[in-house]
Amino acid sequence: MHLKLELIVLPVSDIDRAKAFYEALGFRLDLDKAVSDDWRAVHLTPPGSEASIIFGTGLTSAAPGSVQGLYLVVADIEEARAELTGRGIEVSEVFHDTGGLFHHGHHAGEVTHHVEGQHRVDGPHPERASYGSYATFSDPDGNGWVLQEVTQRAPGR
Structure with missing residues (x-):
C-alpha cells in the first residue's frame, strides 16, 4: 500500500494576508473558493x-500559528535563503x-534555546552534508517552516 502525503491544513487568522504571504514565497495558487x-x-x-x-474558513479549529516543523527541502540552502529574503520573507x-540530530524548535527571529543533544551552530554544515543545513521562517501567524538542504537522498527516499 502507498500512502502519499498530499495536503496539510494550516490554521491562519487572516486568509488574504496568508494567501499573499505564500504567493510571495512562490507557492502556486491552485484554488481560492468561497461557498459561503x-x-x-x-x-x-x-x-x-x-x-x-x-x-481558510471552516477548515480547522486549531489555533492560528500552531503548526510547526513543516519542512521544505532545497538543493542549495544559501541560494534558497537568498531568494526568499529577496522576496521580502x-x-x-x-x-x-x-x-x-533532527532539527526542531527554532523559528525566524526566535532566541535559540537549548534542546538536549542538539548543538546549533551558525553557517551551513562544514562539509555541506546532505540533510545537514537549515534555515527557518514563519508565516504571519507563526506557523513554522524549516528549509533543509538535501543534496543526496538517503537510500529508499
Whole structure:
C-alpha cells in the first residue's frame, strides 16, 4: 500500500494576508473558493512539490500559528535563503547541528534555546552534508517552516 502525503491544513487568522504571504514565497495558487461566509478554502502548492497546503474558513479549529516543523527541502540552502529574503520573507541565518540530530524548535527571529543533544551552530554544515543545513521562517501567524538542504537522498527516499 502507498500512502502519499498530499495536503496539510494550516490554521491562519487572516486568509488574504496568508494567501499573499505564500504567493510571495512562490507557492502556486491552485484554488481560492468561497461557498459561503462560513467556508472558504485557499489551496497552494510549493514549487516542485507534490504536497500542498490549504487554509481558510471552516477548515480547522486549531489555533492560528500552531503548526510547526513543516519542512521544505532545497538543493542549495544559501541560494534558497537568498531568494526568499529577496522576496521580502524574514528567514533565519543558515545553521547546522553538530549533534547530528533532527532539527526542531527554532523559528525566524526566535532566541535559540537549548534542546538536549542538539548543538546549533551558525553557517551551513562544514562539509555541506546532505540533510545537514537549515534555515527557518514563519508565516504571519507563526506557523513554522524549516528549509533543509538535501543534496543526496538517503537510500529508499
